[in-house]
Amino acid sequence: MKKRIGLPALALSWIFAASCLAASEPAAGKTSSHLLTMSPVDLVIIVLYFLVVLGIGFYLKKYTHTGEEFFMAGRKMTAWIAGLSFISANLSSLETMGWSAMSYQYGMLGAHAYLIGAIPAILVLAVVMMPFYYICKTHSVPGYLKLRYGEASRSLAGISFSIMTVLVCGVNMFAMAKVMQLILGWNIHFSIWVSSITVAVYVALGGLLSAVFNEVLQFFLIWLGTLLIPILGIIEAGGWNQMIATINAAHPGQNFTSLWANLGSPADNPMGLHWTGQVFGLGLAISFGYWCTDFLQVQRVMAAKSLRSAQNGTVIGAVLKMMVPLIVTVPGLLGLAVLTQKSGITLVPEHVAQTTGGHSYNEVLPLMMSRYLGPGLLGLGITAMIAGFMSGMAGNVSAFATVWTYDVYRPLIHKRASDAHYVSMGRWSSIIGVFIAIGTAYAAMLFSNILIYLQVLVGFFIVPLFGVVILGMLWKRTSPAAGFWGFLTGIVSSVSMWIYIHFMPHGFDPVQLNPDHVKRLAFTPLAKDMAVNMYSAFWSLMITCIVTVAVSVLTRPKPDAELKDLVFGLTRLPDEGPCPWYRNPSIWALVVLAGLIAVNVIFW
Amino acid sequence: MEKSHQLPIWLFIGALLAVYGVIILVTGIVNWVNPPANPMAMSQLHPDVWWGLLITVIGLIYCVKYWPWKKSRPE
Numbered sequence: 001m002k003k004r005i006g007l008p009a010l011a012l013s014w015i016f017a018a019s020c021l022a023a024s025e026p027a028a029g030k031t032s033s034h035l036l037t038m039s040p041v042d043l044v045i046i047v048l049y050f051l052v053v054l055g056i057g058f059y060l061k062k063y064t065h066t067g068e069e070f071f072m073a074g075r076k077m078t079a080w081i082a083g084l085s086f087i088s089a090n091l092s093s094l095e096t097m098g099w100s101a102m103s104y105q106y107g108m109l110g111a112h113a114y115l116i117g118a119i120p121a122i123l124v125l126a127v128v129m130m131p132f133y134y135i136c137k138t139h140s141v142p143g144y145l146k147l148r149y150g151e152a153s154r155s156l157a158g159i160s161f162s163i164m165t166v167l168v169c170g171v172n173m174f175a176m177a178k179v180m181q182l183i184l185g186w187n188i189h190f191s192i193w194v195s196s197i198t199v200a201v202y203v204a205l206g207g208l209l210s211a212v213f214n215e216v217l218q219f220f221l222i223w224l225g226t227l228l229i230p231i232l233g234i235i236e237a238g239g240w241n242q243m244i245a246t247i248n249a250a251h252p253g254q255n256f257t258s259l260w261a262n263l264g265s266p267a268d269n270p271m272g273l274h275w276t277g278q279v280f281g282l283g284l285a286i287s288f289g290y291w292c293t294d295f296l297q298v299q300r301v302m303a304a305k306s307l308r309s310a311q312n313g314t315v316i317g318a319v320l321k322m323m324v325p326l327i328v329t330v331p332g333l334l335g336l337a338v339l340t341q342k343s344g345i346t347l348v349p350e351h352v353a354q355t356t357g358g359h360s361y362n363e364v365l366p367l368m369m370s371r372y373l374g375p376g377l378l379g380l381g382i383t384a385m386i387a388g389f390m391s392g393m394a395g396n397v398s399a400f401a402t403v404w405t406y407d408v409y410r411p412l413i414h415k416r417a418s419d420a421h422y423v424s425m426g427r428w429s430s431i432i433g434v435f436i437a438i439g440t441a442y443a444a445m446l447f448s449n450i451l452i453y454l455q456v457l458v459g460f461f462i463v464p465l466f467g468v469v470i471l472g473m474l475w476k477r478t479s480p481a482a483g484f485w486g487f488l489t490g491i492v493s494s495v496s497m498w499i500y501i502h503f504m505p506h507g508f509d510p511v512q513l514n515p516d517h518v519k520r521l522a523f524t525p526l527a528k529d530m531a532v533n534m535y536s537a538f539w540s541l542m543i544t545c546i547v548t549v550a551v552s553v554l555t556r557p558k559p560d561a562e563l564k565d566l567v568f569g570l571t572r573l574p575d576e577g578p579c580p581w582y583r584n585p586s587i588w589a590l591v592v593l594a595g596l597i598a599v600n601v602i603f604w
Numbered sequence: 605m606e607k608s609h610q611l612p613i614w615l616f617i618g619a620l621l622a623v624y625g626v627i628i629l630v631t632g633i634v635n636w637v638n639p640p641a642n643p644m645a646m647s648q649l650h651p652d653v654w655w656g657l658l659i660t661v662i663g664l665i666y667c668v669k670y671w672p673w674k675k676s677r678p679e
Contacts, residue, residue: 041631045624052620063610081613213613220617224662228655232646374644376631377652380624380659 036183036370042379049221049383050198053214053390057202060210070207070423071139071402072303079309081216083316086300088215090321091222092392094175096328097385101361103332104347106271107247107256108603111329115259116283118321119596121291123589125301126314129292131573132473134307135565140399141295141469142407148472148566149483151411156487158407160461161295162400166433167457169396170440176389177441183366184382192441195386199393200434203401204427208303211398215300218387219320225384226327229365232372233334236342246337256336259603272526273534281534285541289466290458296399308576311585318592322599335364339371393437400433401426455530456498459537464490467544471552476567478548479555486548494540497521501532611672618666625660632656 038046064070077085102110138144142161146154177191202210237243244257255262255269262268263275291297301317304310339345345359345367353360359367369381405426414421468487471478501517502510513532515525522535565571581587632652639647 041627045627048620048623052616056616059611213616216613217617217620220621224621224655224659228651232649232651235649236646371645372651374631374635374640374647374652376628377655380628 036366036378036382038184038378038382039375041375042382045376045379046383046386049387050194052217053202054198056213056217057205057210060206060213064205064207064209065420065423067139067419067422067426069209070426071406072299073207073209073212075303076305077212077300077303077309077313079304079312079316081212082301082304082309082313083320084219085212085215086297086313086317087320087324088219088222088391089211089296089300089395090392091219091324092172092388094172094389094392096222096226096324096388097179097362097365099328100332100335100365101347101363103329104335104364105332105361106269107254107333107336108259108329109262109269109271109273110332111259111325111603112278112282114321114324114328115596115599116279117287118291119318119592120283121287122314122318122321123593124288125292125298126311126318126585127589129470129473130301130311130314131307132566132568132571133298133302134304134310135571135574138302139406140403141293141298141465142403144469144566145472145483145487146407146411148480148563149468149478150480153468153480153484153487154407155412156484157465158403158411160491161403162408164457164461165296165396165400165403166437167440169393169400169433169437170443172389172392172396173437173441176386176393179366179385179389182363183369192438195390195393196434196438196441199390199397200431203394203397203434204430207401207423207426207430208299208398211394212300212303214394215391218391221380221387222384222391223327225380225382225387226331228377229368229372229381230326230330230334233331233338233368237334237337243333243337246341247333250336250341256333257603259600261604266524266526266531271531272522272524272528273531274523277522277527277531277534277538281531281536281538285463285466285537286455286458286534288470289463289537289541293466293469294458294462295403296395299399299402300395306576307574308579308583308585312583312588315585315588315592318589319595322592322596331365331368334368339364339367343371393434396437397430397433401430404429404433455533459533459540460491460494460498463537463540464494464544467541468548471545471548472567474568475552476560476563476570477552477557479552479557481555482548482551485551486544489547490540490544493543494536497536497539501536609672612670614666615670615672618663618668618670620663621659622663622667625656625658625663627656628652629656629660 063074068074099110099113133141133144136144136147138147140158142154142157145157173192173196176195177186177188180186180191181188202214206213234240234243237246247256260275263273263278266272266274301310301314304313335347339347347353347359347361347364347367348356349360352358353363369378373381405422409425409429410417410422417425464487467490468478468483471486472483499508501513501521502508503517504512504514513529518527518532519525521527521539522532527535560570563570629652632650632655635647636650636653
């Protein structure tokens, strides 16, 4: 009893100390340049959020004793909880701020990340791939590789994924600290340590169950804290049509309000992108890699209580994902119509803002917040941002703990320990993973563009992983050796392409692009970083698939008996009882696909 | 080991939203009665009052629907 009272008291004292320090930061630091000033009401809202998040972690600890409970949340999530968590883990503030900035800079092209860059892949995960993940009862995507290809492939995936998750987690921490410094004047070290220790505590206590609970809560906060901006913005702009007319009138000869009309030639859009890069690079390689094989995402729906819940949860995630442009793309467009036209504020690239002291593209969302959100609402908006960053961090930490424990520690370091030992390792690896991520957060300060850095990481590890997983699921001839060599070749080719495009006549430069090399890879020297990454991802996927098929033809496949429940044609779906049409994931997937097509046609 | 009944996530969400809603609603009413010297854009619509009210209602609906002590709920 004494212990149960002590833990919440510890949380309260932690929050109290943190809030006092946060409140004192604006006064103590050099804060003359920060965008927003909070009132005491806003601070109360933020402190309440931290209290509830930690409270959930302490409350759920008693429900996570076994490995299945800690790492897979007991596999008892409903479709709605799985779907909300699936999307919330992806909806980090790095993404909302980054894509709002992208919309201000490039217009509606930024919305592709939520349409063709996500929805087809999520639907394929729901209808095609989820049965294999779910029926084989693996704990992770590397765990599927172990069953399908063997230990070597699993180890390669486990180690590379562990490295990637702590790097991405660190980047999230750094981004949050940077944003809080920019908009509130908070000390950067304060933000990193408070957010990371809070995430470490609640994930270490409640594992995936705690992460999922908090992600669902964070989903509500992100939407309620941000949705008011597009609503008030559109009213102020005079309605949707007036907003579009204002943008077009202010930018003659440029097309900010089309999804596809300006992708006919790289010269027609500021990204330097041809539609082939959008479709095959983003829509196929990056999107399918991220949504179908990144364990951070897949883990959420694998924890559902039944295969049908897992599939429906994934489809729900697709619907929610398609709605995100409302709170991301629209504020970016409103920045063009309202900020620039009514307030005379023109946003500029980051390097220009640093030299001139103006506002950068990245500040469009905080600027819109400062325009519309008064005391109380501002606290909710800031809480939404913090929640967004923390859900991204927690997603990475919980996925890291699972993959490290089950796919690295258990097979390579300590094979025959008790379930309790592995749960303990999961708790400790959550904490240690966060501390390693803190180190990478400080390392991330060395990089100038962290969004590009994240996309490069996905290209290095996740795109090749998708190639071997999808071939393994759909073609029983794919051999264990092919899985390993295809995956390894994909990683090596991705890294090689990245070095190649940054190799200048005077030597390697991780910031500059070599136009000659870019032209060979992306067919045009006009392609910018993001466009080049799309083509690199596509080539990496092609190389992975070609090598995997070639090695499969030359080596011995596994016998059918060992591929049961792992490969198309050898997997029998479980009988989950009668399924009325309104619970059929395939029907809903078709409805969502029709919605996706309609949105693309409307905003062509 | 026998475990106690786990509270649903929706109850946590409802409780937090209800508290947030009341805080924002009260702040909005205060600002309506005593308008600040430098009002926000579109403050004439009193978004804090309406948004606070909406969040309060959403929070209360979740609290009532998932209140654990009103009846025993099947697992």
